[in-house]
Amino acid sequence: MSLERLAKELEETARQTSVMVEGITDALAVLAESRADADATRELVAQKIIVALQGQDRIEQRCRNMAEAVRHLVASDRNIDHARFDEIWAHLALDELAVPELSGIAGRTQSGEVDLF
Known part of the structure; x- marks a missing residue:
């Protein structure tokens, strides 16, 4: 693969x-x-x-x-090249729902809580 x-x-x-x-x-x-x-x-x-x-x-x-x-x-x-992979991963945001600055509703709720509506 x-x-x-x-x-x-x-x-x-x-x-x-x-x-x-x-x-x-x-x-x-x-x-x-x-x-x-x-x-x-x-x-x-x-x-x-x-x-x-x-x-x-x-x-x-x-x-x-x-x-x-x-x-x-x-x-x-x-x-x-593990160092290069670490550098690439360091620039990714994978926890959008837990970081208020990264998603719409998350910015208006407490960090880490998911709001479906």
């Missing part, structure tokens, strides 16, 4: 995460609608949430597999 392949896999994982959230958003939209049949609404919302949660399982598995692949790549290449 080349680093370019890893980048493509990460992009696909991001896409799958977006699809998962769309399912939850759809479920919330159904809840917001006024419907006469509450049982049917509950069943529809539950199904949408279950499908979204199944997506999370696949995303978690992909992330674990990619992490393992990267560890194997690093272990197999003794010429890796």
Whole structure:
């Protein structure tokens, strides 16, 4: 697995995460609608949430597999410039929700708390 392949896999994982959230958003939209049949609404919302949660399982598995692949790549290449990698990582912001300056709603809430609305 080349680093370019890893980048493509990460992009696909991001896409799958977006699809998962769309399912939850759809479920919330159904809840917001006024419907006469509450049982049917509950069943529809539950199904949408279950499908979204199944997506999370696949995303978690992909992330674990990619992490393992990267560890194997690093272990197999003794010429890796670890200092350069450290420099690259030092310039990335990966915890956007915990750092108020990095995201919209986070700037208005206590650091580390996630607000969905």
